[in-house]
Amino acid sequence: xxxxxxxxxxxxxxxxxxxxxxxxxxxxxxxxxxxxxxxxxxxxxxxxxxxxxxxxxxxxxxxxxxxxxxxxxxxxxxxxxxxxxxxxxxxxxxxxxxxxxxxxxxxx
Amino acid sequence: xxxxxxxxxxxxxxxxxxxxxxxxxxxxxxxxxxxxxxxxxxxxxxxxxxxxxxxxxxxxxxxxxxxxxxxxxxxxxxxxxxxxxxxxxxxxxxxxxxxxxxxxxxxxxxxxxxxxxxxxxxx
Numbered sequence: 534x535x536x537x538x539x540x541x542x543x544x545x546x547x548x549x550x551x552x553x554x555x556x557x558x559x560x561x562x563x564x565x566x567x568x569x570x571x572x573x574x575x576x577x578x579x580x581x582x583x584x585x586x587x588x589x590x591x592x593x594x595x596x597x598x599x600x601x602x603x604x605x606x607x608x609x610x611x612x613x614x615x616x617x618x619x620x621x622x623x624x625x626x627x628x629x630x631x632x633x634x635x636x637x638x639x640x641x
Numbered sequence: 642x643x644x645x646x647x648x649x650x651x652x653x654x655x656x657x658x659x660x661x662x663x664x665x666x667x668x669x670x671x672x673x674x675x676x677x678x679x680x681x682x683x684x685x686x687x688x689x690x691x692x693x694x695x696x697x698x699x700x701x702x703x704x705x706x707x708x709x710x711x712x713x714x715x716x717x718x719x720x721x722x723x724x725x726x727x728x729x730x731x732x733x734x735x736x737x738x739x740x741x742x743x744x745x746x747x748x749x750x751x752x753x754x755x756x757x758x759x760x761x762x763x764x
Contacts (some may be wrong), residue, residue, distance in 0.1 A: 565746055576755065583750075588752060629701060
């Protein structure tokens with residue numbers, strides 16, 4: 534099973550600051566990595582797929598990069614609504630796909 | 642509008658059974674890779690199962706042999722039959738649509754998601 538490790542566990546930042554979230558895979562997943570945002574009491578929401586493609590309706594301040602084992606989600610300038618939990622997910626091997634443990638972006 | 646609505650989550654005793662439903666609208670479930678993903682209280686996300694357009698199903702090791710994923714094609718509804726439930730199955734269960742195929746890989750990411758239904762397994 535491919536293990537995804539997200540860091541940091543918590544990121545404390547102020548609105549307007551840049552957020553950089555990391556997701557590291559235990560073995561190569563190619564470009565098959567996605568990022569989701571989850572707010573309390575809500576379902577996850579797709580942000581980025583295939584490492585760097587923004588999902589429909591996602592603002593340009595969200596960007597994804599990386600390939601192989603190291604991936605990054607960047608939020609260029611945090612808006613108040615961006616403070617949430619973020620998960621990465623891989624779908625490189627079969628049968629199981631896996632999620633990372635999550636990074637919480639909180640208001641400093 | 643593409644929408645998924647889950648139902649059926651309740652409190653059930655260990656060893657019991659439960660069937661979850663997921664009603665889809667705005668698209669045809671038989672043409673998509675449909676999945677169940679769960680989230681234990683305060684924990685992360687765990688993929689549970691997928692049903693392919695052709696009807697093949699696959700399961701996480703943690704539920705294999707106990708859960709069955711099926712669909713009613715004409716009603717556009719998905720079902721997750723859960724048997725021999727354990728306390729560790731307690732979670733919010735989300736129904737979600739997997740992506741199409743690229744580079745030989747299908748169901749690479751999930752969008753949209755339903756609102757989830759809570760299953761509590763406890764005596």
